[in-house]
Amino acid sequence: MSSLPFANSTIRRARHIAEQVPPEDCDPKVEALVNELIGRVADKWTMIILEVLSERDVLRFTQLARQVPGISQKMLTQTLRQMERDGMVTRTIHPVIPPRVDYRLTELGRSLGAAFCGVWLWAEENLAKVESSREAFDKNAGH
Numbered sequence: 001m002s003s004l005p006f007a008n009s010t011i012r013r014a015r016h017i018a019e020q021v022p023p024e025d026c027d028p029k030v031e032a033l034v035n036e037l038i039g040r041v042a043d044k045w046t047m048i049i050l051e052v053l054s055e056r057d058v059l060r061f062t063q064l065a066r067q068v069p070g071i072s073q074k075m076l077t078q079t080l081r082q083m084e085r086d087g088m089v090t091r092t093i094h095p096v097i098p099p100r101v102d103y104r105l106t107e108l109g110r111s112l113g114a115a116f117c118g119v120w121l122w123a124e125e126n127l128a129k130v131e132s133s134r135e136a137f138d139k140n141a142g143h
Contacts (some may be wrong), residue, residue, distance in 0.1 A: 010114045011121065045071055045079045050113045053089065053105045061101050088112060 045068070052067045053059065060069065065076055080103060083089045088109035094100040105113070123130075 010117050013117075015118075015121065043079070045075060046083060047116065049076075049079060049083065049103070050088070050109060050116070053103060054110065054113050058102050058104045061103065064103060083109065120131050 040082075048068050049064070049069075052064065056063075056067065061076070064080075065071065065073065068076065071079075080089060080091070082093050086107055086108075088105050090106055092102045092104070094102070
């Protein structure tokens with residue numbers, strides 16, 4: 001169906017969501033949450049962590065750090081804490097020595113990944129148009 005890194009069921013779900021018409025009288029709290037989540041999703045670390053955890057299911061902190069190249073321990077900690085606060089991941093602390101902490105996507109986290117799948121679909125379907133527009137703009141910007 002597609003070369004995107006999502007299951008076909010996720011792609012179908014994203015297409016269905018994209019076909020829905022947003023309500024005219026949007027709740028201001030919902031609108032605020034959407035704006036907040038767009039900011040978070042725009043953060044590359046959140047999206048990479050969502051992708052890694054969706055592929056690997058459960059990972060320890062150190063395993064997750066190895067799967068996300070370039071992220072500092074501090075940034076990984078901050079991003080995971082925010083994702084946990086938002087209900088996107090669960091953190092399980094095992095009472096062993098040395099301490100072991102596992103992270104797993106919640107249903108909410110998986111559903112955000114499915115929603116973001118729509119952006120991938122859009123990009124796949126419109127890549128040539130965007131590239132063409134950029135080339136035309138760059139060509140005309142030089143005059």
